[in-house]
Amino acid sequence: MSVARVAQHGAPCWIDVVQPDMSRGREFYGEVFGWTFADPHERSDGIYQIAMLDGRPVAGLAMRSGEPEWRTYLAVDDIDAATSSALASGATISTPVTMQPEGRSAAVVDPFGAHFGLLESSTRREPRMRGLGSWRWATLRTLAPCTVIDWYSAQFGWVERTTPSVTALFLAGQGEGGVDDEPPGAVLPDTHKSLMHAAAWVTTAIEPTHWLPVFRVADRAGSIDRIERLGGTLLSKHDIAGRSEGAVMQDPQGAQFAIARAGA
Template sequence: MPEVTAPYVPGTPCWVDLVVPDQREALDFYRDLFGWQGEPGPPETGGYAVCSLNGKAVAGIMTAMTQDGGSKPPPAWTTYLAVRDADATVQVISNSGGTVLFEAMDVLALGRMAIAADSTGAVFGLWQANEFHGCEVVNEPGSVVWNELNTPDPDAAGRFYTAALGVTVSPMENAADYFCFKADDRMVGGMQNLDRSAPGSPAHWLTYFSVDDTDSKVDALVRAGGTLIKPPFDMEAGRMAVVQDPQGAVFAVIDATGPEPGQAA
């Protein structure tokens, strides 16, 4: 099992979490789908649940809270990018055309986080690790294997993430019109144009979870009340599908048969 025991390289996706109206329903759904274990956390963390796979942290699930103005955020998975200094990065984001949605704040002694949107509108998180680095296992069935930015303007987005996170952007070999983010010259994420991936959708980061068998996992998801957005298909890295959980959060599943993405630090 590819366990992560060291800090993630800055610019690397290091954590994902889910915000939904019904936390208990989501905990039960992902337990049955991926084998996760997790329970609502203490009041001082807003009940935030850290889900684990074989005892290793893989993702968070939290209840959607009413925002200023009375609305709740829609169900969604958020990708967090590792940073050395969340406060400094927030300032660079503002100066680079991004929007800071939640200013940097401490999460107990675990680390410091912030939420922002890039210059094309895609929402993501920042994580400055202290006691907690992020995902403790990756690239295994039931854990995160890839994070992908879908944007209407890859050129602008590439410039933004280079300025704000220090990553580099380059075309991915053997994948037409697809780009990869690199941190310390290591592939850590992907990017493609929305016109190719999801016409009409807003810019977003898509979380990919590894599975043993894409078709059977999709069948199980549909039986549990999930929705199929893109049926299983073969592509360069393996066989994948894009799906929605019963509360509407979108993610991808993939049985990766191609080169293993560089998820871990």
């Protein structure tokens, strides 16, 4: 398990899932990923519960209004400035800036219909780890990748880099993986070093634009079987950057997520 790092501005820093039936959600995700759960607590937007993996927070379960879905939160230095910029660029604010235990947060719908969150916190940390059941990547699935990438890059300073099989978005100034040494438009190799340090991946999908968290599993076939036995649904299978088997799944309450073999 890696040590949590303070999240840089623009980095995916947290995820949570809306579950109308929290008991059912705990049972499902606990069985699928080996999560345990802290005691639920009241927040301004409903009941909230932290999922734990190896003693560390890994995700949130929320019982609030809205469709069951996973939400990805992006770290920001100034949430007031970030929400104003998003509004001016065609986004809508579905939940205004609110003080939560972890910091000031807001829910945003980008101009393409994807829901995501913003989080301003001096103690924000990246919950992504390397163990089985952990959140590994933030993926943005869209019908219009070029337009979507332009919007997010303008908002968060992301730098686009491509490989033969995937588009990766890196944080501005990020040196890991050698991306700062590559000229704009350069095609990087499909290597672990080039891809794993990306802030997010962008993939083409026939569905409306949406964020999708990717979780580490030991193997695809066994995980799909377990998810289906617990009431989940397989939506599609795919290879990730030509290296690892992955799949898009739906939980019993309708929220979509993805899995990837741990070797990716």
